Structure formats: structure tokens, C-alpha cells
Amino acid sequence: MAKKRKLAQSTGVPKLMNDRRCHFPAIRDLDDGFSYSLGANSVLESDPGLQNLSSAQDANLAHVRVSRKPNIHSDNPNRAWIPFRQEYLDQLLWVEGRRGLGDICSKCHDPNPTYRCVDDEYCIVATHETHPLHWIECWNGRWFEPRTLKDLGLVIQLGNHKPGEKCIFYTAAHSDFVVVHTNGVHNVTVWFCGCCEEEHRTQLLRTLWYPATPMNPQTATTFSCLRQFQHLNCQGKLPAYIYYTCLEIMTKSRQRIQPKDCYRTFLRSVFQWRHLKMCKRAGRGHAANGLEGTSQGELALDCPACPQPGKNLPDNWRDVPPELAFLYIIFLAIDANFRLRNRLVSTQYKSPLLGDGWAYLVPSVPYMEHIEKFVSQDDMSSCSGFAAVFLANLRNVKGLRVSGVGGICCGRHRVWRKNGLGDLQKGERYCNIDYIFWATVNGEEHLIIVISYDISCQWSRNFWERMSEIDPHFDVKFTRTGVRFMVPKFHLRAHQSSCCGETHGEVIEEGWAQSNKAAGQTKEMGLGTRAMTLDDIFGFANWLNIENLDRVIAKRLVNAVKEFDEHERDFTQFDQGLEKNLGRDVLDEWKIMIEKWEEDHDNEYHNKAQFKLLQLELIGEEKAMLSAGTSGYASSPCVFVVEGIELQEAQRSLELFLVTNKYLTPMQQLELEKRRSALLKRINRFRSLQSMLMPRLSDVLSPEDMKHIDNPDTSHPEKIRLFLPSECGTISARNQACVAGLPLVECRLREAEALDSLEGVREGLRARTAATRFKIQNITGQVDSTRAGGVLRQIDIRIHSRKIRYRLARDALLILRGHGTWEEKLKLLKDEDVRGLNERALTKEEQAERELRIKRLGAHASHLDGDDEYLVAQGVVARVRGEKNRKLSWIWYTLKEGEISEDDPQFRDAIRVEWCKARARMLRWKEEVLLLTEELRRMSHYAVWKAEWWLEKMVGKENIRDDVAAEFEEGLNAYSWQQAKFQEERAVRIRDRWNQLGAHAKAVVDRIPTLPTLYIDFEDLDTTEVSRKAEEDM
Known part of the structure; x- marks a missing residue:
């Protein structure tokens, strides 16, 4: 809200003003081209602006425009403040000392005061001379009515004077001096000290009042108010307008009057305060070259856990071996x-x-x-x-x-x-x-x-x-x-x-x-205000992250140790199972291949979906036949078969939707009808293709089967049979119904479909294992458990869908191709074969015992791995007796021992990729354990370095100011000691709290001597239950 200005009048003529906002309608309605007529020459004497007219100009001219003399202090206070910011920063550091209190308390005269505010309880509560911003109330005989200390005659004497002592050379501040405090907006009487050489702005700063302008201040904001707003703004993003409006409301509710509008001066103080605090925290007030010597990015907070040479890295960090880079x-x-x-x-x-x-x-x-x-x-x-x-x-x-x-x-x-x-x-x-x-x-x-x-x-x-x-x-x-x-x-x-x-x-x-x-x-x-606000907000976010960073890293380390332990066990079991079936020589060859690839990633391997690859291959073959003029079909056999397979998948998906949603809501019913309508349209298009590629289909189908073509059940399109070549019965029937080569196209596509479905089953099992472990370890409460159960249910549905798709694809392949060696790779998929890497086939006795235990715990049997060490330790499942019968499901390695086909590179690729993924997961978690441990070490070392850095900011050190008064030197050194102590406490806290966790992590990763490891410099401690204790500490 802009300050209202008054029109000054002299000899009946209004004084010229640039501001068009006026209370007088006759003048407010005038345009910019209007100028006033001058009367008597006395106007020249009373208006300095007219006195500046040159002698060549006639003051009696009818129309003259006169503008006031520019004043940067009122026109642009922030720019006018810039030359004084070093002085302001000095005072912010001066108050870090004892503020020149001397050797005795100003009130009770106790010797050697050591506290700033709590000299003596009596000193705080006995008088308001040291608390001039309190609200008071006066009993008028009927109720308490609000009064101000100014009304009672309280005068705030600035300078180094005792309470109640007045300066005989004082200079009174503006009669309407305003102080913005955390409890409202106050009008106070202020006397500046005249017996000292400090400027008025300096006296206000040493009282912990921030002056709105460096010259002739009439408004101030307390440090407490600025500090409070800064925290609320950075943490809660509370706008300045809302905060200041609250202060006005607090004042009006007490005094029943509207306080003076100081919103703009408050914004200006906040703008400057943010800048000074950032400079102060970066040690720029200690530097000999002052604020102007600040380099780019110097006020930003560094990440103590990131590698920073010279601050938290060892001297030989550049010579680290490649495996530890x-x-x-x-x-x-x-x-x-x-x-x-x-x-x-x-x-x-x-x-x-x-x-x-x-x-x-x-x-x-x-x-x-x-x-x-x-x-x-x-x-x-x-x-x-x-x-x-x-x-x-x-x-x-x-x-x-x-x-x-x-x-x-x-x-x-x-x-x-x-x-x-x-x-x-x-x-x-x-x-x-x-x-x-x-x-x-x-x-x-x-x-x-x-x-x-x-x-x-x-x-x-x-x-x-x-x-x-x-x-x-x-x-x-x-x-x-x-x-x-x-x-x-x-x-x-x-x-x-x-x-x-x-x-x-x-x-x-x-x-x-x-x-x-x-x-x-x-x-x-505006440009500068926005930049300063963003710098302050992002700086606060950094400070908040750094304060909690050691706990966050430690929590991640606890989880990483568990994950590494589980993935290392998974890989070991998988590797041993493959060694029995494929031989150690093959695995050693794979290891050499993956290590070469890790050295040079240029030769990338892409394991794309088999179905899509074969589809592209068949379309390419058809294009070649068409170019050679040997194809006489009106439509593509590949497109026809692919459309039929996708339609069957859509039908199964719709049936699954009906099975899993027995009681449909209106929205689900609408969705069902839309899906059925779209499916029916696709089937009609499929029939038109079928008439061209299977022209004699009606000759091999029974009258009952022909109803699906001639008179289909349009209300349930998911039950309509499509009659691809694999559904035509015998070989002779297929040859009679189909054009040449069509059964072979379906045969090739069915094999690719089976391979993709099997990979989908494996992916679903991996997802189920991870989701189950997360649920057991982290989810508590009925609401969260229900939600997590919904996720597991969706994973189970996906696994079931891929399982059914594989079985139907294999059945079709068996009809088209008959029994053969291909069954060694695409075996019959039983329910007991669908199990994860950790799971093993249980005996009937073990299965019954497991189901009984799960039933007691209220868990779902299909969600739990019977061999999961964590679940065993938690008592969720019983430990399986014996390891000699452990055998991976065939879906993870497909062939029996000694039955590897040298001319089947596709099978080798699929198994090698799965083995490499399991190995990579184990190694990545190992690296994560080492990296998190290193980050904790870096945080501790950075805190030590930062503490030493602050100690080097003491007066008298190199590149530090030394030409300062004793009181100012005390403030500089006090702030350096304070910041150094903060950093020292952080280093000690990290060391004491997380050393045991680091030792436990080292013990876990060191048990695999064949993998590259890092020596972690932690004390030798007993690692029993250290992981559990670390979790309890978080």
C-alpha cells in the first residue's frame, strides 16, 4: 500500500508533484500535459524547484513544468543501501560478542556478565526499559484498556547507556518512529545518542533493530521478526504479505487502531536481511577483501557427502584402481x-x-x-x-x-x-x-x-x-x-x-x-527480489538436507546391507544350479565375456521380444516374395496370424476381468460394454481376412463350430472361437482349409509367443519376491497392508495371465509341430514350476506345514517364498529341512544336465542374460554398500575440515581482517568459534552413531574375497546385532 501524499500549497497555488494519485478530483482528472499558471513572484521564493530555472527563462511565463530533484534514498532505497551493506554486515557480527556491555551488568551490577539476555531474572522482568515492545493494558475501573509505553512516556535511549540514563546530547528520532516486531507494529519514542560517533543506523543495529534506510531511519524491524519470517518463508513458503498482514491484525486487535503501513519497508528489510545472512554464514564478514571480494558461488552450501578434493577425500584418491573408481x-x-x-x-x-x-x-x-x-x-x-x-x-x-x-x-x-x-x-x-x-x-x-x-x-x-x-x-x-x-x-x-x-x-x-x-x-x-528469495529458499533446503543427511545415508546403508546379502545368496544359488546343469566352463566363459563388456560398453546387447522380432522377420520375407512376384495372396499371412493371436489374448483378458470382478459397478459395466464392442469389431475384420487366407474353412468344421462364424454370440464376443490353423484338427484338415504356408507361419509365431510368455512369468516372479519382502519388512497397519495386498494381487494376476498364455501357445505348437526336441526348451509348465529363484519344490508334508503356519499368520500362500531367510527368521515360514533336494525350476535354466545344444544360440543368450542380470544385481548392491559407507566417512571428514576452516577465520589469521576494534574482534571470533563448534559436534555425532554400522557393512562385503573390496577405516567392533541397533537409532 503506497503512502498517501499531501499537496502543499503556497499563496493559493498547489505545489507541483509527479504523483498523479491525489485526493482532489479536480486535480486528479487533469492529464499529464496540464501545467499550472504561476501568480506572484513570491512563488519563486517558496518553491526551490522554480529557483533552479535559468536566467534566460521568464518566471512569469504562462505555463511551466517543474520536476522535483531526484533523491535516490527515497526513489530507490535498495540501490542506495548497497554502499552501506559492508557496514551492516559488520554490525551483524559485532552483536555476536557482548556488545560492549563492559565488565558489569547494567542493571544489577554483577561483575563479569556471561549471558546476553539472562543476566538476572530480576533484570528481565523488573522494568520495560529493556523491553520496550511489550503490549500493556491499563485498568480504568471497569476493564483493561490498551495503552502503549509511548503514551506512558517511555523513551528508548540508544547507545551505550544504562537503563534510565539519558544522553544529554541526544537527537530525537522522528516523532512517528515505527518498529515492526513479532507481536505487532509499535510506535515508540527513540533518542539517538549524540555523545558517540556511531551513525544512527549503527545504533539501531546494535540494539538488534534493522533500520529500513541507512539515512535518517524512521522505521525499523527487529532481528527476531526478520529471523522468524525467514524461517516461516523458507520452510512453509509463507508470503511476506500474509505475514505482515498478521502483524497488522495482531496490532489492531490490541490497540483498536490501524497501524502505520510499513509493508514496503518490511519487504526492503527482508530483502537486505537475506543477503547479509548469506554473506555472514559464508564468512565474508571476516575476509580482508570484504563483500566485494566474494567469488561466484561462494555463498552456496556444499554437499558434505559428495567427493570434494582437499576437503573430504584422501590424498591418493586420483590413484584409485579402476574397480573402485x-x-x-x-x-x-x-x-x-x-x-x-x-x-x-x-x-x-x-x-x-x-x-x-x-x-x-x-x-x-x-x-x-x-x-x-x-x-x-x-x-x-x-x-x-x-x-x-x-x-x-x-x-x-x-x-x-x-x-x-x-x-x-x-x-x-x-x-x-x-x-x-x-x-x-x-x-x-x-x-x-x-x-x-x-x-x-x-x-x-x-x-x-x-x-x-x-x-x-x-x-x-x-x-x-x-x-x-x-x-x-x-x-x-x-x-x-x-x-x-x-x-x-x-x-x-x-x-x-x-x-x-x-x-x-x-x-x-x-x-x-x-x-x-x-x-x-x-x-x-522484481528481478533482484526474486533472485534473493530463490537463493535463500534453496539455501535453506540445502541446510535442512545436510542436517539430516547422516541419518538418511545410514538408513540407506542398513537397507543396502540387507539387499546385498539377499542378492548375493540368490546369485549363489542360481550359479550353483546352472553349474550342475551347464558346467563350470560355460559359466567361466560367460564371466570373461561380461567382464570384457564392462570394460567397453560400445558393444551393447539388446534382448528384444522374440514375438516382435519374428513378426518383423516374416513381414520382411513376405515383402521379398512380393517383389519377386511369387506371392499371390490378397492379404499378409503374418498380419492375419498376429491379429488372431492378439484377439485370443484380448478374449482371455476380458474373461479374466469378468472372473476378478464378479459384482460390477456401473462404471465397470460401461467399461465392459465398450471392450466387448471393440472386440466384436476386431473379430469382424478378422473374419474378412480369414475368408481370403482360409477359404475352405467351412469344409473342415462341424455344424456346431460353424455357428461361431455364421451366427456368433455377439453379446459375449470373448467366447467366440476364431479357428486359426492350429484349431482345424488334423494336418490334412489344415492343408485343406488354409493357403500354403499359413500353418508354418503360425507355428513360428507360436514358438516366439511361448518364449515371450515364459520371460513374462520370470519377470513377474522377481517382482513378486521383491514386493513381498518389502511388504513384510515395511508395511504395518490394516490400511497399508490392504493396499500392499492389492499390489501383490495384481502381480499374481499378471503371472497367471502369462502362464495361461504360455500353456495355450505350447498347446498350439504341439498340434502344429507334434512332439520333438523343441519340448526340451519349452517344457510343460505345471503350477509347481512357477516359483522364484529362492523357492524350491516342497514335499507334501512340508507344503501342509507351511500352509498351516501361513493360515495362522493370515498371509497368502502364493505371496511367500518358502526359502527366504528373512521370512524364516521372522517365523512366517518354517525352515526347509535339508539342502540336497534343492533344485531350481526349469524355467530358470530350461535344459537338464548335459543337454546343451551347440547350435541353439538363442537359448544360450537367454540363459546368459538372466545370469548376468543376477550377477549385476549382486555387484550393484555391493557397490552401494561401499559407496554409502564412503559417504558417511566423507561427511565426517568434511565436518572436520569445515571446523578447521572456521578456526582460520579468527582475527589475525591470513587474509582475515585485523584492523578492527576490540568489540568487533570479539564478535568475529565468537561467530567463528560457534560455527567451528557446530561442525565439530557433527563430526563426533557421525562417528559415535554410525561407526558400528560401518563395521558391520565392512564385515558383510569382506566375505566375498573374489570381488573387489575397499578397506573401510572403522574401529574393530563386535558386529553382533549392530544392524538392528542402527535401525533402532534412526
């Missing part, structure tokens, strides 16, 4: 956020940038110079179904200065990077992300950088070529082989199969979820 990988997550927009309001002059590029946002000047080179850049994505880049030039940017924000954070710990944020002008373009990436890694040294980006497959193309267009001053200390790209897991479905990911990489989405809450307030801010 993953320990020093830095993971970065990149993404764009189109919620953090900014409208084209205000200007940089009115809302200046304080510390441009000092924290999380990139420096604006070089950044915009780079962007201006790519005004017309259009980036498109070739990834099917993914539109992040495609929409870059389609987003509505009308009226916006910024259409979003591109950001980079630590890919494992969600800590925002220094200079890792930049404004997007027109969608998510390469030029923006390129500059932000190089700005955040500028000058850093890393062995490997792994970049997680939802369009990495596109952004990585010509990555190094685009590097030549970046600022040449960027210091790049890594090579082409040191940068690796990945796609985060959530976005993989929208990409082609060539896109890959090795970790989930989605932590940046969690960070956006927090910052998006501030989108509404930052959208309307």
Missing part, C-alpha cells in the same frame, strides 16, 4: 521446472541484484550474453512419447520474463549446486542447460561425472561440440571419458530402448516439489 563419482541431476515463472514486472534498477551469481543462481550478465547467441535455437526430441524438448518452443511465454528455471543438484543427496540454477526464457533449450552445467562444475576436479537428465539421450549428442560455444574462462578439469549420461528411472518408459539408467536419479523432482510452493509469490517479484 565408482567411489569418487559425482552424481548430478538436471531438470527444468516450469512452475517457477516470473512476470515482466519492475526493472533491475528498481529491484537490483545483490551478489549476482554469489550463491545458487548463475551470474546474469555472462549468462544472458551466452543466451543471446541462440535466440532462434529450436531443440527437438526423437524419443517417442517424450515432449520435454519438443514443447520448448510451444510454451506460453507471453508477458513473462522467465518461463521456468533449469536446475542442477547432487544426484544422490538432493543438495543444490553452487551456480546450479538459471532462468529459462523460452522453454528447456540446450543453450540454457549447457551454461548452467559448465557454471556449476567450473574449476572442479572429478574422476567421473554421471549426469542424470530426462533427455540425456538428446542432450548428450554434440555435447562437447557445443562446449566450444561456452565462455572460454570456464576451467574444465575432466575429459570426454569422464562424463557419463543416464536417464532417470521414472522417465525411461518415454524413451527408446537405447536410453538407460543405472540409478534412479529422480531426487531433483523432490527438490522441485518443495520450491514449487513459492512459485506464487516469486512470480510477481
